[in-house]
Amino acid sequence: MSPRLQRAPGVTIGDIAAAAQVSRSTVSRAFTRPQLLSPETVDHVRAVASRLGYVGNQAARALSTGRFGNIAVVVPDIANPFFPPLVRSLQSAAETADLAVFLGDSDESAEREAKLIARLAPQVEGFVLASPRLSEELIRELAATRPVVLVNRDLEGIPRVLIDSSGGMTEAVMLLKKLGHQRIAYLAGPRDSWSDQQRREVLTSTASGLTVEVIEVGRPSYAAGRDSVSAIVRSGATAAIAFDDVVSQGVLAGLELRGISVPSDFSLVGCDDTLAALTTPALTSVSAGAATAGTAAAKLLIQLLDDPTAECVTIATHLVIRATTAAVTSRVTR
Amino acid sequence: MSPRLQRAPGVTIGDIAAAAQVSRSTVSRAFTRPQLLSPETVDHVRAVASRLGYVGNQAARALSTGRFGNIAVVVPDIANPFFPPLVRSLQSAAETADLAVFLGDSDESAEREAKLIARLAPQVEGFVLASPRLSEELIRELAATRPVVLVNRDLEGIPRVLIDSSGGMTEAVMLLKKLGHQRIAYLAGPRDSWSDQQRREVLTSTASGLTVEVIEVGRPSYAAGRDSVSAIVRSGATAAIAFDDVVSQGVLAGLELRGISVPSDFSLVGCDDTLAALTTPALTSVSAGAATAGTAAAKLLIQLLDDPTAECVTIATHLVIRATTAAVTSRVTR
DNA sequence: AGTGATTCTGCAACCGGTTGCACTATCGTT
């Protein structure tokens, strides 16, 4: 069984060289260093190449240059609605730089994340780790080896894209104040989430004049949100800000079950703006710009490939006001 | 600037060969074909290799074997909720076979899809094309070159995973009949979608005893669903089946706007079961098992890598009854 | 001891690109 049989019958520079009556070197240079050749030669070779449908073999290129033209993005759960827009815009940005994208889904496990990274490392030029579960130590170890961009993880010295909730959160608090709410609940996300930590801080620092009840919901999910409603009611809050939109949607469902109508009896603000327009009523939410983050991460990584200077990009957020926030009224149901 | 400087200072088989006092071939065989060597040699070489921290260079291996250990999955839009579970389970299955996964997002464009495929082709062993927009001709051309598995596209002779809606659709029709509905609407998806074609057929063939109004909504989206409500009302239907859950959610919103309450005044069934549990009220939907499809596609492709025998897997669907379907009543609102 | 079969290992070519170096025109100068 010859290997040639298994191999795709791709067009190689040799074929083009023969067809164009030049050497293989010239074909190679026509693509990688056109300045070295006469413009006519470049045009000619490229014309022949495209006529033959030539596509460079990355593996071969990688072998001699050490550059692979691939990057990897690792997420804890692609099914979480925050990540698809991020991955999508990242892949789009990578495409314009002619980089192909590996996707790794760690299933929220640090161990699987480490395995994925090890598996991909030998064939990528860099990593984008979105909300990594990995220990700081391992991340730093990896970052020492090759370009790494973090999303929503704040490690000094490592390039990262941080979605700064403070703008949107502050707006949310202001809005709720203006609407007359005096006691609000924060449905907190995972303790080890940088986003959650930041949101807590913003809340406690901007909430002068109103009381904030922090309610832990554990792993953020629809069910967790729904089940947190009894605690919300117990807290006496007239409004809540939830860690993310999925939790918010659960809360909406839980409130409905109890006959508490939104926004007349209760106001709710989500975060991330992933589902916002799709809930009933449409959810007021802090936009997170996952797509923007994806683009930013890709650009940062691409830049990093040439110039290894650490940088940090923060993305501002704002409040998108929809139909789940209204002036406080005397509660009809309790 | 020498390429060596850019390259990671990896240990190569040459280093091991020198350290172990054997030839490079022997080192290679110690890993790829240990049966050919004496057990002692294998042990010795491997010991030296691990002492030196050897990690095989995929690019080099790929170059000579034509096997990359990579596959690619191409989707029209990763942000469409149908795909993340599919990609997720596919990547998980691939991981167990030690395959890394490239993700391509074609942004619903046949042209970008073709480009992505061409870009990835030289470094993958096979493709999973989910709901490809590509022409049959190009798909067949690609499939002639390398293993290709299609998801929700039915091309004779090419391995494919088809989510067979007929089971779930039939159940849905039966349910609506039983609940007393006599006139139902089908909110149809894109004409070129295999799933849509299949669903239309099932509907018209099983719908004896009731009238089906087909309403075209164009590109399936929340807005399209919401805006189709006037047509639904005009049709006089008391229940509707929508092309997918996103459309359904739009319909729910549109119905709410008109004060038509679900399910007391109107029954609604979605398809794909992607959002089902998250709507208010919770949507009755035809489960599509996107995750199952992902796993099936991965397994099919893995199998295909060894044994190029075309096969077709169909995935059965069933109806998940939730809170948007109820017995028909006299309509309060019109 | 001689012979053939079998097992183990090495040589060298190859995968498809890239690149240092050398060579050949071509051109401008004096």
Place this chain on the structure above:
DNA sequence: AACGATAGTGCAACCGGTTGCAGAATCACT
């Protein structure tokens, strides 16, 4: 006319593995 500079191209080695083929070593058996 002679000569150095320069631009354009080709040769050949190399990246790090894999593998067909052949030779060496070992073994079984007459």
